[in-house]
Amino acid sequence: MIIGNWKLYPATLAEAEKLFRMIAHAAVSARGVRVGVCVPAAYLPALARLRERGAILGAQDVSVEKEGAFTGEISASMLASCGAKMVIIGHSERRARGERDEDVAKKLRGALAASLVPILCVGERERGSEGEHIAFVHHQLLAALRGIPRAKAVSLVIAYEPIWAIGKNATRAATAVEALEMSIVIRRTLAELFGRAVADQIPILYGGSVDAKNADAFLDPTTGMNGLLVGRASLSPAVFAKIIVAGTLRSSTRVGMAKRKK
Numbered sequence: 732m733i734i735g736n737w738k739l740y741p742a743t744l745a746e747a748e749k750l751f752r753m754i755a756h757a758a759v760s761a762r763g764v765r766v767g768v769c770v771p772a773a774y775l776p777a778l779a780r781l782r783e784r785g786a787i788l789g790a791q792d793v794s795v796e797k798e799g800a801f802t803g804e805i806s807a808s809m810l811a812s813c814g815a816k817m818v819i820i821g822h823s824e825r826r827a828r829g830e831r832d833e834d835v836a837k838k839l840r841g842a843l844a845a846s847l848v849p850i851l852c853v854g855e856r857e858r859g860s861e862g863e864h865i866a867f868v869h870h871q872l873l874a875a876l877r878g879i880p881r882a883k884a885v886s887l888v889i890a891y892e893p894i895w896a897i898g899k900n901a902t903r904a905a906t907a908v909e910a911l912e913m914s915i916v917i918r919r920t921l922a923e924l925f926g927r928a929v930a931d932q933i934p935i936l937y938g939g940s941v942d943a944k945n946a947d948a949f950l951d952p953t954t955g956m957n958g959l960l961v962g963r964a965s966l967s968p969a970v971f972a973k974i975i976v977a978g979t980l981r982s983s984t985r986v987g988m989a990k991r992k993k
């Protein structure tokens with residue numbers, strides 16, 4: 732699964748349409764990889780009308796509220812009716828603007844009720860020598876997911892996005908070993924909440940300074956990751972297309988290995 736997060740870009744609908752078309756065309760022939768783009772909500776209806784088959788549309792946030800006197804808010808059912816199939820929830824850039832764990836939990840339930848796939852973002856601000864980042868992510872997951880029924884949990888996606896690895900101010904991307912460590916923590920927490928069989932079905936994505944050069948390393952099955960959440964690099968169709976190709980190659984290797992095992 733390879734998902735782009737456009738954040739507050741591009742500046743106009745015309746640019747958004749062009750970018751989305753190029754990404755969808757790059758994705759339409761990608762075998763074994765689900766490609767999606769989480770776009771500014773204002774662009775959703777127009778992009779949905781393009782009827783591109785290659786890429787799934789998503790939003791970047793959702794209101795905690797269903798309806799009412801809440802100026803400026805956009806509900807899960809509004810997003811769904813404008814063409815969104817998924818929504819990012821709990822991104823660190825939303826949490827930095829005051830979103831609390833309880834808001835994340837409510838948004839997640841609202842998204843599920845509207846049949847949107849929630850992409851729940853978790854990740855620590857910094858790594859501690861005592862493993863504090865592990866406890867932190869474990870807590871974020873429990874706070875967001877406790878009480879979700881197993882039947883609903885199968886449609887979740889989790890994105891591990893360490894804050895120190897995100898965006899222009901990132902010091903570096905995580906290493907494959909750091910990604911592996913956290914994929915184990917996340918998978919175990921999911922198993923604790925929903926049982927092993929459900930936990931194994933939930934994709935875990937890595938996000939934070941993913942580009943065409945490092946994408947393949949994060950898609951290596953030994954990291955335990957099942958895909959990528961890509962910010963800056965998803966705004967360049969050429970770079971994003973290379974990341975999709977890396978996903979396709981990894982997917983065909985996995986299929987080949989599975990066949991050989993049989």
Ligand code: PGA
Pocket residue numbers: 736892896897898899901938939940941960961962963964
């Ligand atoms: P980045 O952002 O790829 O630009 O680091 C990732 C994200 O915030 O989802």
